[in-house]
Amino acid sequence: MNRLIECVPNISEGRDAKKIEQIVSAIKQTPNAVLLDVDSDHDHNRTVITFVGDDLSVEKAILALTEKAIALIDLNHHQGEHPRMGAVDVIPFIPIKGATMENCIALAQRVGKQIWEKFRFPVYLYEEAATRPERKDLSNIRKGEFEHFAQKILESDWAPDFGERKIHPTAGVVAVGARMPLIAFNVNLGTDNLEIAKKIAKAVRHSDGGFRFVKALGFALEERGIVQVSMNMTNYKKTPLFRVFEMVKREAERYGVSVIGSEIVGLAPQEALDQVADFYLQLEDFQSEQILENRLEHAQTKS
Amino acid sequence: MNRLIECVPNISEGRDAKKIEQIVSAIKQTPNAVLLDVDSDHDHNRTVITFVGDDLSVEKAILALTEKAIALIDLNHHQGEHPRMGAVDVIPFIPIKGATMENCIALAQRVGKQIWEKFRFPVYLYEEAATRPERKDLSNIRKGEFEHFAQKILESDWAPDFGERKIHPTAGVVAVGARMPLIAFNVNLGTDNLEIAKKIAKAVRHSDGGFRFVKALGFALEERGIVQVSMNMTNYKKTPLFRVFEMVKREAERYGVSVIGSEIVGLAPQEALDQVADFYLQLEDFQSEQILENRLEHAQTKS
Numbered sequence: 265m266n267r268l269i270e271c272v273p274n275i276s277e278g279r280d281a282k283k284i285e286q287i288v289s290a291i292k293q294t295p296n297a298v299l300l301d302v303d304s305d306h307d308h309n310r311t312v313i314t315f316v317g318d319d320l321s322v323e324k325a326i327l328a329l330t331e332k333a334i335a336l337i338d339l340n341h342h343q344g345e346h347p348r349m350g351a352v353d354v355i356p357f358i359p360i361k362g363a364t365m366e367n368c369i370a371l372a373q374r375v376g377k378q379i380w381e382k383f384r385f386p387v388y389l390y391e392e393a394a395t396r397p398e399r400k401d402l403s404n405i406r407k408g409e410f411e412h413f414a415q416k417i418l419e420s421d422w423a424p425d426f427g428e429r430k431i432h433p434t435a436g437v438v439a440v441g442a443r444m445p446l447i448a449f450n451v452n453l454g455t456d457n458l459e460i461a462k463k464i465a466k467a468v469r470h471s472d473g474g475f476r477f478v479k480a481l482g483f484a485l486e487e488r489g490i491v492q493v494s495m496n497m498t499n500y501k502k503t504p505l506f507r508v509f510e511m512v513k514r515e516a517e518r519y520g521v522s523v524i525g526s527e528i529v530g531l532a533p534q535e536a537l538d539q540v541a542d543f544y545l546q547l548e549d550f551q552s553e554q555i556l557e558n559r560l561e562h563a564q565t566k567s
Numbered sequence: 568m569n570r571l572i573e574c575v576p577n578i579s580e581g582r583d584a585k586k587i588e589q590i591v592s593a594i595k596q597t598p599n600a601v602l603l604d605v606d607s608d609h610d611h612n613r614t615v616i617t618f619v620g621d622d623l624s625v626e627k628a629i630l631a632l633t634e635k636a637i638a639l640i641d642l643n644h645h646q647g648e649h650p651r652m653g654a655v656d657v658i659p660f661i662p663i664k665g666a667t668m669e670n671c672i673a674l675a676q677r678v679g680k681q682i683w684e685k686f687r688f689p690v691y692l693y694e695e696a697a698t699r700p701e702r703k704d705l706s707n708i709r710k711g712e713f714e715h716f717a718q719k720i721l722e723s724d725w726a727p728d729f730g731e732r733k734i735h736p737t738a739g740v741v742a743v744g745a746r747m748p749l750i751a752f753n754v755n756l757g758t759d760n761l762e763i764a765k766k767i768a769k770a771v772r773h774s775d776g777g778f779r780f781v782k783a784l785g786f787a788l789e790e791r792g793i794v795q796v797s798m799n800m801t802n803y804k805k806t807p808l809f810r811v812f813e814m815v816k817r818e819a820e821r822y823g824v825s826v827i828g829s830e831i832v833g834l835a836p837q838e839a840l841d842q843v844a845d846f847y848l849q850l851e852d853f854q855s856e857q858i859l860e861n862r863l864e865h866a867q868t869k870s
Contacts, residue, residue: 270859298866300859316863360859445859452851509848525851531859534837541843545812548755548828556573556603556663556748556834560619563601 268361269368270300270316270445271326274353275333276342278304278311283336288313290328296321301531309344310353314531316360319367323375326355327382330438334383338434339410347403349410351435354402356391357442360533368442369393376426376440383435386417386427390441395425402439410436444477447497447536448529449505451512455521458484461491464515468495468508475511477503490524500536506543571664572671573603573619573748574629577656578636579645581607581614586639591616593631599624604834612647613656617834619663622670626678629658630685633741637686641737642713650706652713654738657705659694660745663836671745672696679729679743686738689720689730693744698728705742713739747780750800750839751832752808754815758824761787764794767818771798771811778814780806793827803839809846 277283284304291299291313301314315325330352337351355375357368372393379385394400398421408416413436416422417429424437431437453461461482466472469480477499483492493512497505513523535552542550552558580586587607594602594616604617618628633655640654658678660671675696682688697703701724711719716739719725720732727740734740756764764785769775772783780802786795796815800808816826838855845853855861 268863298863300862300866316859505848523849525849527851528853528857531857531862534858534860537844537858538840540848541840544847545808545843546826546828548830550831554831554834555837555840556619557837559603559834560571560601563603 267318267363267367268316269319269322269363269371270314270358270360271322271355272312272314272358273326273329273333273355274348275311275313275329275337276309276339276344276348276351276353277333277337278309278344279306284311286336287311287329287332290332291315291325294321294325294328297325303530305346307344308346309342310346310348319363319371322357323371326375327378330355330379330383330385334385334432334435339436340434342410347406347409349406349408349413349436350385350438351432352385352438353406354390355438355440357440358445359442360445365392365442365444372440372442379438379440380424380426383432384427385432385435386424386430386437388437388439389425390439392442394441399425402441405439413437444499444501445531445533445536447500447505447532449495449497449508450527450529451493451495451509451523452485452488452525452527453491453493453516453521454524455491455519456484456489457519457521458482458491460516460519460521461493463519464512465493465495467515468493468511475503475508478508497536500533500539504539504543505536506540570621570666570670571619572622572625572666572674573617573661573663574625574658575615575617575661576629576632576636576658577651578614578616578632578640579612579642579647579651579654579656580636580640581612581647582609587614589639590614590632590635593635594618594628597624597628597631600628606833608649610647611649612645613649613651622666622674625660626674629678630681633658633682633686633688637688637735637738642739643737645713650709650712652709652711652716652739653688653741654735655688655741656709657693658741658743660743661748662745663748668695668745668747675743675745682741682743683727683729686735687730688735688738689727689733689740691740691742692728693742695745697744702728705744708742716740747802747804748834748836748839750803750808750835752798752800752811753830753832754796754798754812754826755788755791755828755830756794756796756819756824757827758794758822759787759792760822760824761785761794763819763822763824764796766822767796767815768798770818771796771814778806778811781811800839803836803842807842807846808839809843 297317304311376387465480465482468474479496600620607614679690768783768785771777782799
């Protein structure tokens with residue numbers, strides 16, 4: 265596949281395996297859409313679905329999935345720990361290869377328009393596709409959740425980007441947007457002192473003056489008796505993993521604590537790891553075309 | 568492609584672009600063989616050709632290339648700086664993905680047998696495909712080169728693995744073998760003191776007590792006014808790049824010298840770089856399936 269766009273719809277059903285399977289099958293039945301991952305969480309009562317494809321197949325697949333989810337999920341009877349406002353709660357489009365952010369924004373607009381027109385399911389555009397600054401942040405849109413959205417949608421600032429000021433009676437509203445791939449990256453510290461993890465999280469996260477594309481929290485890993493700086497890397501191209509890792513290590517040193525390991529949770533694009541190798545080996549002029557697998561793909565595309 | 572074997576024939580022609588093109592076209596005309604690189608050296612009068620494919624296409628392509636090279640190259644009129652004994656001088660098969668060393672050894676035997684039977688071009692099996700210890704090292708086989716091989720082939724120890732004790736009159740003899748991918752990896756030092764590069768090369772190379780799969784030399788990079796530890800990493804799985812890089816850095820420290828950069832020359836398998844990221848980020852339990860591109864390939868293969 266030459267152009268690769270990822271789509272990660274989150275649906276508000278994490279318990280009923282039969283319903284989840286029916287909804288996911290919409291992806292499997294779409295030609296050229298490739299299902300990569302289905303991750304259901306019982307406590308959250310939510311499933312995160314990951315698939316990829318070119319523009320057209322991703323568009324077809326997400327519309328089919330949305331139709332199925334609306335038919336099967338009724339938010340009036342949904343309970344779970346994770347905040348949510350829609351049967352399909354959020355639909356991000358993510359450029360992976362041969363696609364730009366602009367392609368993904370255009371796709372979000374095209375899909376958002378159809379979701380309203382076909383299903384009467386009101387749409388808010390978010391992140392890079394947002395039409396106003398206060399809609400960039402998904403949590404701003406979601407505030408109040410399904411239970412209060414019938415009111416919120418009437419407020420002057422909260423007219424949907426596509427749709428009338430009336431929630432779908434069972435499906436609520438949905439956020440559709442474009443963003444960079446998100447990498448869940450955790451660094452484990454050799455201490456049980458939670459304060460240290462919290463201080464380091466504060467030092468590196470954007471909201472407190474740290475790196476532009478890092479969200480971070482400090483957690484205790486009770487069973488292991490250690491603490492963790494748990495991060496979402498929201499743009500690995502501009503804020504690379506190695507830079508944040510080095511900063512966490514340096515801050516930990518200050519407290520006499522060492523980094524004992526790290527984790528990437530879920531998927532990461534190859535490029536995010538290649539950056540790390542490039543940095544630590546101090547490579548001069550290394551081109552991604554020097555990686556044998558990339559050269560092969562390039563040669564096959566030409567022929 | 569599910570099973571990926573690389574083949575890197577070296578031919579004894581690096582000057583006549585027309586002849587080189589004719590020889591290389593044998594690869595291009597073989598279905599499912601993908602040409603990755605052609606690197607001609609005028610002084611060496613030698614061309615290194617890199618291509619990949621599954622077992623069958625690699626077998627077909629290398630036989631077609633050998634036939635062309637024998638027809639076009641006459642070693643009686645060949646001069647160049649690089650030692651050589653055959654029109655096609657050496658043919659290594661290299662497991663890249665979904666293929667084992669055993670697959671490549673079997674391929675070397677199959678191809679070697681046919682090269683003798685079809686072209687009367689005597690074959691020595693080398694490296695992992697070698698039939699005796701003294702034939703593992705290519706330079707042992709090549710000693711004497713084309714000019715003395717009519718004699719050498721008669722010596723008791725030097726009967727070919729496939730063929731009679733008589734060189735091909737214009738093409739000589741060829742070495743066919745199996746090996747791991749070779750990565751050319753150079754580390755640059757912030758000094759013009761060649762002795763330091765030589766001492767570090769000696770410290771890390773196998774022949775002087777260093778790492779099992781490292782060959783190393785110290786060189787001066789005159790134009791840049793620095794020196795370099797120039798290495799061939801002959802098995803990145805067992806002797807990974809990061810370990811050798813760290814050792815070079817540590818040895819350089821001893822002389823008060825710093826590492827100012829490194830280079831990978833030519834191609835490297837993706838896995839060799841993934842190892843580096845894994846090491847420096849101290850990743851816990853990272854699986855190659857967590858790389859989005861790998862997951863996609865896996866999903867496509869299943870469907």
